Amino acid sequence: MTQMPSNTSFDDTLALARDPYRYISKHCERHGTDAFQTRLLLQKVICMRGEEAAKVFYDTSRFSRVGVAPSRIAKTLFGRGGVQGMDGKAHCHRKMMFMSLLTEDKIGGLTQFARDIWNRRVLQWSRMDQVVLYRQAQEVLTEAVCQWAGVPLDPADVDRRTSELAALFDYAGNIGPKHWWARIARNRNEAWLRGIVKQIRAGTYQPPEDTAAFIVANHRDLDGNLLDAQVAAVELNNILRPTVAVSAYIVQCAHALHEHPATREKLANGSADDLWCFVQEVRRFYPFFPFAGAKVKESFEWQGYPFPTGRKVLLDLYGTNHDPRIWDRPDEFDPERFREWDGNPFTLIPQGGGDHHENHRCPGEWIAIEQMKVATDVLATRCDYEVPAQTLDIAMNRLPAIPRSHFIISNVQNKASN
Numbered sequence: 001m002t003q004m005p006s007n008t009s010f011d012d013t014l015a016l017a018r019d020p021y022r023y024i025s026k027h028c029e030r031h032g033t034d035a036f037q038t039r040l041l042l043q044k045v046i047c048m049r050g051e052e053a054a055k056v057f058y059d060t061s062r063f064s065r066v067g068v069a070p071s072r073i074a075k076t077l078f079g080r081g082g083v084q085g086m087d088g089k090a091h092c093h094r095k096m097m098f099m100s101l102l103t104e105d106k107i108g109g110l111t112q113f114a115r116d117i118w119n120r121r122v123l124q125w126s127r128m129d130q131v132v133l134y135r136q137a138q139e140v141l142t143e144a145v146c147q148w149a150g151v152p153l154d155p156a157d158v159d160r161r162t163s164e165l166a167a168l169f170d171y172a173g174n175i176g177p178k179h180w181w182a183r184i185a186r187n188r189n190e191a192w193l194r195g196i197v198k199q200i201r202a203g204t205y206q207p208p209e210d211t212a213a214f215i216v217a218n219h220r221d222l223d224g225n226l227l228d229a230q231v232a233a234v235e236l237n238n239i240l241r242p243t244v245a246v247s248a249y250i251v252q253c254a255h256a257l258h259e260h261p262a263t264r265e266k267l268a269n270g271s272a273d274d275l276w277c278f279v280q281e282v283r284r285f286y287p288f289f290p291f292a293g294a295k296v297k298e299s300f301e302w303q304g305y306p307f308p309t310g311r312k313v314l315l316d317l318y319g320t321n322h323d324p325r326i327w328d329r330p331d332e333f334d335p336e337r338f339r340e341w342d343g344n345p346f347t348l349i350p351q352g353g354g355d356h357h358e359n360h361r362c363p364g365e366w367i368a369i370e371q372m373k374v375a376t377d378v379l380a381t382r383c384d385y386e387v388p389a390q391t392l393d394i395a396m397n398r399l400p401a402i403p404r405s406h407f408i409i410s411n412v413q414n415k416a417s418n
């Protein structure tokens with residue numbers, strides 16, 4: 001066994017916060033390896049990147065997720081008691097619940113709800129001076145996912161519930177007042193969803209049996225017990241919150257359309273395959289989650305380096321999506337690269353890798369892809385708009401990283417009525 005290369009600074013937390021998407025790749029390149037050791041939040045952490053690293057990271061016999069999320073992330077982004085922090089049979093059983101709801105054939109209703117709401121919004125936009133696309137997408141997705149999930153949402157509450165859900169992913173990485181607002185937002189959101197779970201169990205609210213609200217409220221663990229109402233609220237939030245977070249990808253789609261007018265032109269007259277390739281390239285090219293975390297179950301050796309029991313490990317998602325050994329010209333935006341793509345589950349990993357059922361790969365990939373397709377289609381074919389002067393560069397120290405202006409459009413014209 002050889003000693004793993006190590007960063008020599010006392011603690012790299014600030015360096016990581018300054019450049020979260022490029023930190024791991026940068027240091028892997030400096031050390032000339034796919035793994036190095038550093039210290040984050042005063043703890044020793046191994047950072048890894050690349051296809052081979054992804055394969056070992058998603059081997060559930062080697063890594064655990066219990067107690068891995070830092071407390072500030074658990075209190076904002078994830079909540080406590082949800083599927084992200086589970087292992088083994090209990091994880092697979094809980095994950096089945098998500099997979100029964102979220103696969104490609106189950107989400108058509110959500111896609112249709114969202115399409116109708118987008119079409120209504122385009123009509124409203126044509127009467128507005130300016131539209132901030134990020135916020136608009138969040139509202140569309142909040143309305144659509146609540147309707148689809150069987151979560152009752154009064155139209156007067158769309159604004160408030162959107163702000164609460166958005167705070168959970170927009171401010172999870174912040175410190176100070178934004179972090180505290182995200183914690184308040186989580187408490188409010190969980191209280192709301194807990195109330196709905198209790199009403200379903202008491203029979204005072206009866207959503208259709210194939211909705212997420214009904215399925216989560218009635219889910220039983222491996223011992224046959226209903227989930228604690230609080231945990232059920234966390235899992236229902238695990239469907240609403242990330243669906244609203246697709247708004248960041250939607251803004252990135254708009255950014256890509258703006259930066260690549262020829263691609264936009266092609267999509268306006270293009271095929272379903274063109275749209276799919278475009279969306280996959282947005283997921284590969286643009287930053288979203290920089291890395292995923294786990295801890296070593298029992299010590300093992302990988303590429304000659306020791307991985308001691310209990311050591312925290314970060315897998316570089318963004319860096320693997322930009323690894324030049326996998327992707328030709330990785331820093332160029334080129335949807336055509338997906339025309340002949342082999343579907344390797346360890347190379348395109350913006351939402352995790354490996355098998356959806358067995359490990360922690362995101363069960364919401366089909367929702368993300370379909371919502372991005374709907375929104376791109378609306379922007380490329382349903383309306384014309386201008387992109388006024390604004391700060392469009394991607395804020396790489398923001399999580400998720402989106403254009404600083406949140407993407408403003410103006411002079412929107414609804415093409416369907418022309």
Ligand code: HEM
Pocket residue numbers: 083084085095098102238239240242243245246247249288289292293317350351352353359360361362363364365367368
């Ligand atoms: C906005 C786009 C999305 C991105 C970038 C994203 C990304 C991710 C990532 C990186 C993971 C963790 C992978 C790992 O730990 O190894 C994850 C897990 C998860 N995602 Fe997503 N996701 C998105 C959308 C969604 C949607 C739409 C849903 C549900 C409707 C969803 C539900 C979940 C759940 C429940 C988990 C935990 C899975 C587990 O621990 O087994 N996500 N996602």
